[in-house]
């Protein structure tokens with residue numbers, strides 16, 4: 001089972017729809033989605049405490065966003081609360097955002113270049129898994145333009161010249 005012994009998602013969809021090309025196989029879309037969010041690295045930036053706990057965050061607390069910013073030439077961006085986003089976005093819109101870098105507005109270090117190459121079914125599986133977790137409120141700061149000082153912690157994601 002995916003998730004290193006973690007409990008599987010509670011609600012499950014019907015059988016996995018067919019796919020054209022490489023995609024994950026699992027008994028349900030939610031189980032595939034849980035696995036994909038782990039191996040796709042989504043928790044690394046969208047789950048508070050994921051790396052600090054060595055990936056031991058219960059599904060109920062995953063993907064609700066991170067309050068450590070990613071600062072670079074684009075300003076400061078934050079791994080958003082995906083639990084809230086899937087509640088207010090349709091599945092089709094989710095696929096569109098992840099395959100178009102949010103219409104070209106999406107900022108780094110979100111790996112837009114990777115999600116646009118995922119199969120449609122895998123993208124939908126992640127949506128259904130995250131939606132099955134239900135909403136979870138979490139105070140994720142708003143992104144900031146370049147030159148604006150974040151009031152909370154942040155990570156520099158731009159190369160620094162050697163000392």
Ligand code: HEC
Pocket residue numbers: 036037040041042043044045046070077078079080082085097098102105106107108109110111115126143
């Ligand atoms: C290296 C860090 C990082 C990783 C890994 C990452 N994200 Fe993100 N993600 C971000 C950041 C930062 C943003 C905000 C980008 C912006 O402000 O434009 C974001 C934004 C998003 C959005 C857009 C939310 C909206 O505004 O509608 C979605 C959806 C998303 N990520 C899903 C995922 C999924 C699914 C994965 C795993 C396949 C993933 N992310 C992996 C950092 C990351």
